[in-house]
Amino acid sequence: CSNCGRAGQVPFAPRTDRPVYCSECFEARRTSPSPIATN
Numbered sequence: 627c628s629n630c631g632r633a634g635q636v637p638f639a640p641r642t643d644r645p646v647y648c649s650e651c652f653e654a655r656r657t658s659p660s661p662i663a664t665n
Contacts, residue, residue, distance in 0.1 A: 628647060630651055634646075
């Protein structure tokens with residue numbers, strides 16, 4: 627997991643330019659509000 631460092635397996639070949647998250651971190655990121663970009 628790119629967030630917590632836990633080892634895991636994913637059902638796809640991960641891309642090197644994108645982070646991979648475990649189920650718990652993925653769900654936490656999915657349900658948390660995204661930051662608002664300001665200029």
